[in-house]
Amino acid sequence: MGSLTRLVDIVGRHVRDDGIHGTPIPGVSLIRSGTPTMPMPVVYEPTLCLVAQGRKRVMLGTTAYVYDPARYLIASVDLPVTGSVIEASASAPYLCLMLDLDMTELSELALRHPAPSENDGAPSAGLALNATTPELLDAAVRLAALLDRPRDIEALAPLVVREILYRLLTGPGNGIVRQMATADSRLNQIARAIAWLREHYSETCRIDEIADIAGMSRSTFHAHFKAVTSMSPLEFRSQLRLQEARRLMVAEAMDAAGAGYRVGYESPSQFSRDYARMFGMPPAKDAWRLRTTAGAPTG
Structure with missing residues (x-):
């Protein structure tokens, strides 16, 4: 064998x-x-x-x-x-x-x-x-x-x-x-910023603050962050917010407005637009669809 x-x-x-x-x-x-x-x-x-x-x-x-x-x-x-x-x-x-x-x-x-x-x-x-x-x-x-x-x-x-x-x-x-x-590699510097974003994704923050956490200048941080994640820092934060909002609606039956507010959106309409752009349909419709179907493996 x-x-x-x-x-x-x-x-x-x-x-x-x-x-x-x-x-x-x-x-x-x-x-x-x-x-x-x-x-x-x-x-x-x-x-x-x-x-x-x-x-x-x-x-x-x-x-x-x-x-x-x-x-x-x-x-x-x-x-x-x-x-x-x-x-x-x-x-x-x-x-x-x-x-x-x-x-x-x-x-x-x-x-x-x-x-x-x-x-x-x-x-x-x-x-x-x-x-x-x-x-x-x-x-x-x-x-x-x-x-x-x-x-x-x-x-x-x-x-x-x-x-x-x-x-x-x-x-x-x-x-x-x-x-x-390697502790001082560029990858690990970006990893520090990512860890901070995962903890504080619902907060308002400036790119300069996140660059300081990574120990880089703003321009260097932006370039290296995109090389690692294929996204800008703000796009990365949006994905974290939208994924968590989706979890709240599916697992905790939270309504779309409440989920959007919980993850840091101040505008319900902006939340709905971003959500539909990422997941292909409005928040409430997508959450209903997921609640009625089985979960999928992620590894």
């Missing part, structure tokens, strides 16, 4: 229902979908998404990232994206292993195993696709296989996770992971 076939077997046995499922292995989740899904907004945190079967498309701004068993996806910072499973069926469901990336462990490994040459310091996009190497796939299979041997998880899972992080650091296209592991 090949490594990919083994991964499909393990993940398929441990997730029988569609959705995202936590596991006894810290930081590891398994995702299943038996059908293609409609595009759904979600915030990706620093994560590795390694597909065992099927295909997923994620939109960051206007850029599409399609990943499958041949290509894994890395999210380096917190990013509001729209994702949809585009290849799945009842007989061959979409199956994915998702691993939260430990910044402390990554940084320690990067110090022990420095890159052969330095890059120019320019930040990479916040999402990246890279080829799934046999070594990375083999490590992922051994990590998933611990679900069949729960007594071994505490002793062995940290070792296999460390190997996976090492493979990401030393494999092809490792620049984004190297930048994540």
Whole structure:
């Protein structure tokens, strides 16, 4: 049995229902979908998404990232994206292993195993696709296989996770992971600003204030922020606001006016216009549609 076939077997046995499922292995989740899904907004945190079967498309701004068993996806910072499973069926469901990336462990490994040459310091996009190497796939299979041997998880899972992080650091296209592991990289400066925006998205703020948090001039911050997120800081904040407003209407049955006000909109009409532009229909109609349909996997 090949490594990919083994991964499909393990993940398929441990997730029988569609959705995202936590596991006894810290930081590891398994995702299943038996059908293609409609595009759904979600915030990706620093994560590795390694597909065992099927295909997923994620939109960051206007850029599409399609990943499958041949290509894994890395999210380096917190990013509001729209994702949809585009290849799945009842007989061959979409199956994915998702691993939260430990910044402390990554940084320690990067110090022990420095890159052969330095890059120019320019930040990479916040999402990246890279080829799934046999070594990375083999490590992922051994990590998933611990679900069949729960007594071994505490002793062995940290070792296999460390190997996976090492493979990401030393494999092809490792620049984004190297930048994540470097405390003073441009990527981490932008990550500080993103973390602040996620905490304060409903507040009025000036770009100069956010640039100060990142430790950059206004013009440098704007250029690097767009390179990482494919959005301006204000567009990024709007996506956070609209995603949270959507959650409030669907999960807490809040009306559109109340949700818009809660996330920082002073004008109900502006909220409705921005919402329809992002989600394709007015807030109340979209919320009703979502409440009457099942949720979709986001990994």
